Amino acid sequence: MSDRIDLSGFADPWLVGYDAHGIQELITASNRPLAMLGASGTITRFDSYAASSAPVSVFAGGGRGVELVDGHDAAIARCRLLEAHYAEQTFGGPLSTAAVPLDRLDQAASLRWLRQRLELLADAARPPGHGYLAAYTRKSDQCADCGGYQATHESQRRDARGERVCLRCHAMTQRGRLASERSGEEIQSLLELAPHGQYLAALSLDGNNLGAFFEDLRTLDDTRRASGALKQVFSDAHAAASRAIGSRHVSLATGGDDIRLFLPQSLVLRYLDALIPELERTAAALAARPPFRGRFDRFGVGVGVVLADAHLPAKRLMEYAHDLEQSAKRHCRTNGPRSAIDFAVLTAGDASRIEPSLRRRGRKPLGFGETWEDALRDAAALARVPSSQRSLLFDEPADDCKEFGNQWRYQVARHAEWRAWYDATGREWRDAEAVVRDRPRAHHLDLLHFLAPDPRAAASTTAR
Ligand SMILES: [Zn+2]
Incomplete structure (x- = not known):
């Protein structure tokens, strides 16, 4: 072009x-x-x-x-x-x-x-399927894959003999198979991405302020250049990050300026560690040239990540990850970091209700760079505290709750592991107020799942 x-x-x-x-x-x-x-x-x-x-x-x-x-x-x-x-x-x-x-x-x-x-x-767009897919009339005619439409074809999956799927699921599976044959890439099931009871991660990422950026462009030429360059920035950064995790993901790429994928919980940090610097680096290189000059040097992204059981509907997990991405982007707009991440861990008890309201009280998305790295360091130190002692932290009581404050001071006084956590993270446990105010928070507990290879082994002993 x-x-x-x-x-x-x-x-x-x-x-x-x-x-x-x-x-x-x-x-x-x-x-x-x-x-x-x-x-x-x-x-x-x-x-x-x-x-x-x-x-x-x-x-x-x-x-x-x-x-x-x-x-x-x-x-x-x-x-x-x-x-x-x-x-x-x-x-x-x-x-x-x-x-x-x-x-x-x-x-x-x-x-x-x-x-x-x-x-x-x-706002006026008609519902999908219109004129092509019929609603099912009997439960037995419901598509086994999407559950949305009348089943008309035999399912082709080896583990689902006798099941029937709708025209769209049938066609999309065939197209996916052709694409994977062409690329020579074996497509894994989402369950394979999360072996041995590990969680599956759904990740959704989008550039900040891109709408405003495009609105500022004055000509068709600039629009073409900008959109081509942005697409390249995202696909190059994803390709680099994908190599860093040995392509162990299912990517829902559409060739746009965003990223959505499923990957093993243990690879989320490695993926982001490769992706974010690469995005910021290539964007900074672009910022030296028109039409980006002067407007692209603080380019950043919002990221949402959900860790959950791989048996939960992929659609719901990705929707939730997208909600969290929006929350991270809001955080960038109002609080100023270039890039931010918001995340949630859905444990077994949460599985039946995937709602943003599950997010723990008062938790803000974390800016990438210092705050994110600090939080990971604090979580890593928390891993050295026996899991049986961490349960007090789950309910996030208010800072001024007297009863909790007393209970917490007693815990810290009694256990050297807690005092070691304060020392390792540069916090003060000798001060009666600081020890409560600066205690580990629920998001540190959630971050443990991003660090440990198999955190459920550690978490299973913890009452929740
Ligand atoms: Zn279907």
């Missing part, structure tokens, strides 16, 4: 934009990694179809795109074609499209108008 967009051949240039809805739901509809791979590949293929069939493509990726078309009628026809093609490829997936005339002298105003029209349409 050339860097400059040539408008000279257009008598009446129109911008056409598209925006796919419910991509996350589509990808995680089935719990099967093969079907997830098939679904994310479907989005990537649709973007390349759009980019290669448009008269001029400004950008296309992650189920979003902007193109240039000559004339009003051609623009409307293009919208209908994109909608139909997307619906066919995703079995009724909703795609919003909009068209606006391009003001050659004020391209930013036209881009803004297009964005506003697409935003308005997003």
Whole structure:
């Protein structure tokens, strides 16, 4: 793709934009990694179809795109074609499209108008499956994979003989299998990512302030350059981090400027340790060049991570990870770190209700860099305190609770391990107030799960 967009051949240039809805739901509809791979590949293929069939493509990726078309009628026809093609490829997936005339002298105003029209349409998008997938009428006809639609095909999984799945799950599994055969990569089941009773990690990551960044761009050329460069930043950083964990993940990549994946709990830190510096490094290199100059040097990301039993629905885990990512991004906006992480650990008792309200009282997301590293250091020191003594910390009583304060001081006075924790983390246990105020918190307990190879062995003795 050339860097400059040539408008000279257009008598009446129109911008056409598209925006796919419910991509996350589509990808995680089935719990099967093969079907997830098939679904994310479907989005990537649709973007390349759009980019290669448009008269001029400004950008296309992650189920979003902007193109240039000559004339009003051609623009409307293009919208209908994109909608139909997307619906066919995703079995009724909703795609919003909009068209606006391009003001050659004020391209930013036209881009803004297009964005506003697409935003308005997003709320009115029809439900997925419309016209392609029938609702099941009897429980026995329910798709065994997604549970959403009428089953019409035999399941192809070896461990599910006799089960039946809907048209979409059937097709996505086939596409995923073809993709994995082509890449020569063996796709693991989510259960294989979490052997020996370990947790599965769902990770969701997105760049901060990218919306505002794109709104600031003045021309189609800048928009094309920026979107191409951003995609590259994310895919390069992910590729480097993926190598660091030996590709042990199921990635729901759609070629956009975000990252979603499932990986073993024991590899989360290694993945993030490789990813975040690489993202910040490549973004800083970009910041030296237009159109990024002066606006991209503090680029950062919000990350959400959920650790949970691998038998829980993948869709719910990813939704929760996404909620936590949003919370981390809010933290960056209001408190100022470049990048931040918010995380949760769902233990057996929480499994039936995956709700953001489960997050422990008063817990804030952690900024990457110092605060995150401090918290990991504090958690590592906590690992040396016998697990039977940690149970007092789970309920997060208020700091001014007298009864708890007394109980806590007694614990610390009685056990050398606790005093060692205060010493190791540079905290003061001799001061009656500081010992309560600066005690280990529930998030340190949660962070233990990121550190230990098999924390359940350690946690199982702890009453919760
Ligand atoms: Zn299905």
